[in-house]
Amino acid sequence: MSQAGSRSDTLIRKLFRGNLLRFGISLAALVPTAAAADVKLGLAGPVTGQYASFMEQMRRGADLAVADLNAAGGINGEKVVLQVADDACDPKQAVAVANRFVADGVQAVVGHFCSSSTIPASSVYAEAGLVIVTPASTNPTITERGLTNMFRVCGRDDQAAGVAAKQIVSRHLGQTIAVVHDKSTYGQGIAEGVRAELAKQGINTVLFEGITQGERDFSPLVARLRALNVDLVFFGGYHTEAGLLVRQASEQGLKSRFVAGDGLATTEFASIAGPASDGVMFTFYPDPRVNAGTADLVRRFRAAGFEPEGFTLYTYAAVNVLADAAKAAKTMKGDKLADALRAGTYHTVLGDIRFDRKGDPNSEPFVLYAWNNGTYAPLK
16 A cells, blocks of 8 residues: 555544534443343462363363353343453462453452462452452461452361361371471461361371472482371362372371371372372262252253262352342442351251351361272261
8 A cells, every 4th residue: 555545544543533422322332242141250269280180170160150150141131251261270370360360340359269279369459440250269367368359168187187087086096296388378277277187186196297399209208207106197288289199198008097187088199199099088068969959950951971079069059159149239340249148047968058258168178088989988
């Protein structure tokens, strides 16, 4: 195109824009846009990495919850759209995800999974006025910072630690106890809690040791545990390292029992640990799959070829409490939504949920589960 032609086109565009503005019409109004009525929910967690199986649970729960909401008319008559993002359980990536959600117009967030991601991301959401409900992050710090936008439908590590210590003592599971953790916010937090709770009951741990996430060879640690004649190991962390540690301990002749937290609530733990997973115990919430009224929902998951274990139904519930609070508030606006969450009682697949002023639920006590033949069930 010639320079003269370019100047001519520029002049025409300026005249066109000027005439539009005389009539109060912006150029943006002439550009086709997506329907503004959609409610955008963010779902964040480890899509990739060694904890991706937990995000699969969350994704399945959220997808079905959103599908059910839309089949019933959405939220306040508006279609719900789920935007999924990968934080890889990395705090820096979680902050980037949070900023992207805010920029993309996400109106509320379900997630994150790892406490180390949820803590920094929730500060971003607080600044932007977005409500976040996590189905899985259990570190006490999450709801102890005075954020009015932060909620969870799961329990807390200090609750789980108390239950774990009580069960260890009341069931006489061990006297010479080692506590091992993966140095994560979640893993170290629950490990410290168990050590403190055992000390209150007169049991001092003989070893408190941190491993590195991603570590593969635990032979030196197993040798130390054998030298100390440890009869019980509490592990604070996730299923990958726990599975490797349990398997290698068995292969190297360590006879200790193992107890852990809810980071073992995935069948991938049994796949990694193999037969050594039998008898391994962990604290988790009462299993919502056996609740009255969830049979049809569980059947639908199984019909799709997915077992709704772990955090699947917790995520389904998180989506639904957000939706029900938005219906009560008649808006997705953050402050109104947060007020509604604190004011209401929400009927979910987990049972009735009420939130306290911190954003914690009136959750059921944790219970002790044990693995056997690749599945887990509550101990009698």
